[in-house]
Amino acid sequence: MSGLQAIRYTRGSLEVLDQLRLPHEHHYDNITTSEEAFDCIKSMRVRGAPAIAIVAALAHAVELHNGACKASTTEKTIAYIESRLDYLFESRPTAVDLGNAISHLKTTVRRVVVSGLDGQAAQEKVIEAYIEAAEEIFRKDTETNLSIGEHGAKWVVENATVQSAEGKVAVLTHCNTGSLATSGHGTALGIIRSLHSAGSLSHAFCTETRPYNQGSRLTAFELVYENIPSTLITDSMAGALFATRKQKDHIAAVIVGADRVVRNGDTANKVGTYALAVLAKYHGIKFVVAAPTTSIDLKTETGFGIKIEERKREELTQISGAVVGANGSVDVSKTARVAIADQRVGVWNPAFDVTPAELIDAVVTERGVVEKGPDGRFDFSGVMPERWAQVAGTA
Numbered sequence: 001m002s003g004l005q006a007i008r009y010t011r012g013s014l015e016v017l018d019q020l021r022l023p024h025e026h027h028y029d030n031i032t033t034s035e036e037a038f039d040c041i042k043s044m045r046v047r048g049a050p051a052i053a054i055v056a057a058l059a060h061a062v063e064l065h066n067g068a069c070k071a072s073t074t075e076k077t078i079a080y081i082e083s084r085l086d087y088l089f090e091s092r093p094t095a096v097d098l099g100n101a102i103s104h105l106k107t108t109v110r111r112v113v114v115s116g117l118d119g120q121a122a123q124e125k126v127i128e129a130y131i132e133a134a135e136e137i138f139r140k141d142t143e144t145n146l147s148i149g150e151h152g153a154k155w156v157v158e159n160a161t162v163q164s165a166e167g168k169v170a171v172l173t174h175c176n177t178g179s180l181a182t183s184g185h186g187t188a189l190g191i192i193r194s195l196h197s198a199g200s201l202s203h204a205f206c207t208e209t210r211p212y213n214q215g216s217r218l219t220a221f222e223l224v225y226e227n228i229p230s231t232l233i234t235d236s237m238a239g240a241l242f243a244t245r246k247q248k249d250h251i252a253a254v255i256v257g258a259d260r261v262v263r264n265g266d267t268a269n270k271v272g273t274y275a276l277a278v279l280a281k282y283h284g285i286k287f288v289v290a291a292p293t294t295s296i297d298l299k300t301e302t303g304f305g306i307k308i309e310e311r312k313r314e315e316l317t318q319i320s321g322a323v324v325g326a327n328g329s330v331d332v333s334k335t336a337r338v339a340i341a342d343q344r345v346g347v348w349n350p351a352f353d354v355t356p357a358e359l360i361d362a363v364v365t366e367r368g369v370v371e372k373g374p375d376g377r378f379d380f381s382g383v384m385p386e387r388w389a390q391v392a393g394t395a
């Protein structure tokens, strides 16, 4: 697992790497309440579907551990936990991991057996059950990512339509799906790490991923940090890359993450993903979605049912970064915010788009790779574990 950690946790203490300052500055925010977690998620100081769910779950575990619950009965303790989770659910709507984690945590505390215990002991048992379940979500995520990496790397090599003489492949990824979006290793970037570790990767291309620049600020940083041969392109260069360099560079696959994969396989992911899927189809390049089962939403039938978050106009009309000195050095002590558009212009800023299942060749989960069947449809029932049985109305 990479040395980059978006989340640092010990019981009673949660620190979150402020990703708005990356790659120039490494600063961890101390998170002690659900309000602080909500703001951290909403402002995208932490982002990435799995990381959002983990931070929300652990933030409430920290406030519970530190005595925030003043309820006088077990039922009121459960009601308090549920109210805090409902509050955190509102922080970002598109990624389903948060809703799935909240459903799981609510089910967990509701199932605690307190018969025969006096009031305080019963309340303590409920709180302990919540904290352990939240910690398990964090712990299991890395294991999940390593499994996705293994399944995904194997599938990409076996299904590549172009390879180097040494049998290596190049891939393109979009946004950031690495250690900065998860507990470690990553999902799509986890597959890239696994391809690299297996000696099967010749090159990783990454898009800058406007407007938040998860690619240029975060993914490029992770790739360089891991000494993975990599090239940054703008989002608009992908078509030219495929048209002029697919054969020369053996570009075999586009590998992306997911915020929400719905029952028919339609997938919400960072805006720009849909365009990459169309280009990949046109150029005969495999299109692979890396999605832990916590990102799969069987309660929503098609992509039309996914709520797409729209974000503030300043993400397009302004940029921020460190000041580059005369000699080309980057002075992180002097960050600047620069207006790059007339501030009166109208802005449309959807954070995600939906890629239809017909453009997706494979969805890689920790429990195996799902491809469309003879009927041309995805069927995820074989990979959905019981513990993520979704409670209606929450996820």
Ligand SMILES: CSC[C@H]1O[C@H](OP(=O)(O)O)[C@H](O)[C@@H]1O
Binding pocket: 047, 048, 049, 050, 174, 175, 176, 177, 178, 181, 182, 187, 188, 214, 256, 257, 258, 259, 269, 270, 271, 351
């Ligand atoms: C494994 S992260 C999944 C997903 O989340 C990212 O969105 P954001 O950076 O806005 O949280 C991106 O869509 C990734 O593919």
